[in-house]
Amino acid sequence: MTNYKPIIAIVYASATGHTESLAQMVADALVRQGAQPDVFCVKEFDLTELCCYDIVVVGTYTWMNGEIPKQLHGLFEAMEQQDKTSITGVFGTGDRCFATYCGAVDLFRDMLHAKTILAATLKVEQMPSADDRMRCDAFAESVLTKYSHHKGVTLAANF
Numbered sequence: 001m002t003n004y005k006p007i008i009a010i011v012y013a014s015a016t017g018h019t020e021s022l023a024q025m026v027a028d029a030l031v032r033q034g035a036q037p038d039v040f041c042v043k044e045f046d047l048t049e050l051c052c053y054d055i056v057v058v059g060t061y062t063w064m065n066g067e068i069p070k071q072l073h074g075l076f077e078a079m080e081q082q083d084k085t086s087i088t089g090v091f092g093t094g095d096r097c098f099a100t101y102c103g104a105v106d107l108f109r110d111m112l113h114a115k116t117i118l119a120a121t122l123k124v125e126q127m128p129s130a131d132d133r134m135r136c137d138a139f140a141e142s143v144l145t146k147y148s149h150h151k152g153v154t155l156a157a158n159f
């Protein structure tokens, strides 16, 4: 099958704007590769819609002692119930001053690896910069490549 167009959701939480900026950079990277992701702050995302997406990408900051912020607990639990057919990725921002740098990314990574087909992870310290654009491109490429390999579909250059 060629020219299949995956439906992609990026769902993020952000308290001070860093993860929101990274979500936009990841979305832009996916767009550069021909995708059209829907970007949601988690407050605006209806968890019952999870199953409508071929690819779900989570964005999280890290809270006290490496924890997942409360706003994302519902999404975490809903994604734990996913079958092994959904393709996922997780990115996040954190601060190396803390003992568990981007610990929330690691917690999502471990769960998504067990419960879904995890394609890629990405960690950025604080506010993303222009230098992170290439890392976002690599992240987006990994997600789309995992999707096309797993589903046995070919994505055209501008699908």
Ligand SMILES: Cc1cc2nc3c(=O)[nH]c(=O)nc-3n(C[C@H](O)[C@H](O)[C@H](O)COP(=O)(O)O)c2cc1C
Binding pocket: 013, 014, 015, 016, 017, 018, 019, 020, 061, 062, 063, 064, 065, 066, 067, 093, 094, 095, 096, 098, 099, 100, 101, 102, 103, 125, 126, 127
């Ligand atoms: C009270 C508090 C606790 C934090 N704990 C951690 C932590 O354990 N690990 C980490 O990597 N960053 C930690 N951070 C840093 C934030 O995750 C980081 O600033 C992040 O970029 C914020 O993202 P946001 O702007 O999207 O809210 C903490 C920040 C605050 C204010």
